[in-house]
Amino acid sequence: MQHKDIWRGLDQLAGQHGLSASGLAKRAGLDPTSFNPSKREGANGRPRWPTTESLARVLEAVGAGFYDFAALVEGRRGGSAPLIGFGQAQQDGFFDDAGFPVGAGWDDARFPGLGTETVYALQVSGDSMEPAYRAGDRIIVAPGAEVKLGDRVVAKTAQGEVMAKVLARKNTRIIELASLNPDYPSREFKPSEIAWIARILWASQ
Amino acid sequence: MQHKDIWRGLDQLAGQHGLSASGLAKRAGLDPTSFNPSKREGANGRPRWPTTESLARVLEAVGAGFYDFAALVEGRRGGSAPLIGFGQAQQDGFFDDAGFPVGAGWDDARFPGLGTETVYALQVSGDSMEPAYRAGDRIIVAPGAEVKLGDRVVAKTAQGEVMAKVLARKNTRIIELASLNPDYPSREFKPSEIAWIARILWASQ
DNA sequence: CCTTTACTAGGAATATTAACCTATCATCAA
DNA sequence: TTGATGATAGGTTAATATTCCTAGTAAAGG
Structure with missing residues (x-):
């Protein structure tokens, strides 16, 4: 996070409420010159950081949350995490001594299902889905x-059976659902025999 | 947002990284006394607000995002979803016609790693981790x-090797890491040969 | 067009936090 | 048990942000 990210977040917050930075400061009971573009860096080029107290006043004044503000600052929504490949993970500089990600080499990856879209979880019982899913595992759908x-999908038949499978084929005449365990045969259905199919996004470990 | 929320957020952030507030400040290159509980209010009772510059340094030092920190500050708890078992899913009343969850029978389940704690993703390449993980899969750690x-864990050896395994045994003399594929043998290490071990929470599907 | 308000730059004064320092207690390792 | 390190309280100094003020330009309204 850079100081200019915070200023950009403030500008965006102001814009969302139809205000200038000056107007936002004024509404928050701060001096209207507080957030002047000219005051965001000192004469020596040193960045100026708005205080958390000022931020709190601003957020209070426009009824926004700190969490919402942080999303503006980081230009991101929920459901993302730093990402690298296993190969890169072997190199120095990606983890600190405790195993936490550090450094600039990480991509930021969005993860399906972890933002605001509708998902639900199914909990596996028994061993009928091994080795893909063990008893107690939870899958996010x-x-x-x-x-x-x-x-990998969860499918429900018109008869009411719910199962986890792999979508092997789908056309106007047939839907083929392969077993997660390749030792078991695929099952074929007419489209009318399948109520819905939903994609499995994640499995717990 | 109150100033004490920010201090609480800092304390929680420190705790997540096994640090005290003093240790967190120190890691961020700030004076270890900066975040002393005694300095969070002035002698006159006026609250003291940490600067955004200090926050930025702290977040940089522990590799956390501003967004993640804001979630701590606001006590937001993302990362939950409706949950039922596969057995229940066979019954009527849990899904609408399009397969979306409906009805009151769903539990609300929190999902580890999908809220505010620090996680990262590793992307699998090659087929060396099948059948557990296929090429292109992403695991959340x-x-x-x-x-x-x-x-299931990601472990890094002192030599720098990073691998996904199952923690089979861990005591003061030995750490045994079993292969994800039971056809392969376990590997045994002295604790000094392992730099860190981190738990795998999720695998993409 | 004129007046008022808003926005912005810039400087000085004021207020506040961080840095620096000292001291004490707690914890950990040898 | 001893010594080193960490955590914490508390005080002073240095650094930094806000407030206050002035002035110019832009925008809006009559």
Whole structure:
């Protein structure tokens, strides 16, 4: 996080409420010159950081949350995390001594299902889905997500059976659902025999 | 947002990284006394607000985001979803016609790693981790999470190797990491040969 | 067009936090 | 048990942000 990110967040917050930075400061009971663009860096080029007290006053004045403000500052929504490949993870500089991610080499990856879309979880019992899913595992399912061939899915038949499978084939005449365990045979259905198919996004470990 | 919320957030952030507030300040290159409980209010009772510059340094030092910190400050708890078992899912009344969850029978389940704690993602390449993880899969790892026997973990050796395993045994003399594929043998290490172990929370599907 | 208000730059004074320092107690390792 | 380190309280100094003020330009309204 850079100081200019905070200033940008303040500008965006002001904009969301139809205000200038000056107007935002005024509404918060601060001096209207407080957030002047010219005052965001000192004459020596040193960045000026708005205080958390000023931020709290501003957020109070426009009825916004700190969490919402932080999303503006970071230009991000929920459901993302730093990401690298296993290969890069072998190199120095990606983890601190305690194993936490550090450094600039991490991408920021959005993760499907972890933002605001509707998801639900199903808990596995028994061993009928091993080795893919063990008893007690929880899978996160996104009913609104696009489903492609090869995706792991939860499907419900017209008869009411709910199962976890792999979508092997889907066309106007047939829906083939392969077993998660390749030792078991695929099952084929007519489209009318399937009530819905939803993509599995995540499995707990 | 009150000033004490920010201090609480800082304390929680410190705790997540196994630090005291003093240790957190120190790690951020600030004076270790900066966040002393005694300095959070002035002698006249006026609240003291940490500067955004100090926050930025702290977040940089522990690799956390401003957004994550804001969630701590506001006590926000993301990362939950409706949950039922696969058995219940066979019954009527849990899904609408399009497969979205409906009805009152769903529990609300919190999901580790999907709220505010620090997590990162590693992307799998190649087929060396099948059948547990396929190429392109992403696993979510929580460096601060408690690790128990039987957990799937990412471990880094003192030599720098990073691997995904199952924690089979851990005591003062030996750390045994079992392969995710039971056809492969376990590996045993002296504790000094392991730099860190972090729990895998989720695998993409 | 004129007046008022808003926005912005810039400087000095004021207020507040961080840095620096000292001291004490607690914890950990040898 | 001893010594080193960490955590905490508390005081002083240095650094930094806000407030207050002035002035110019822009925008809005009559």
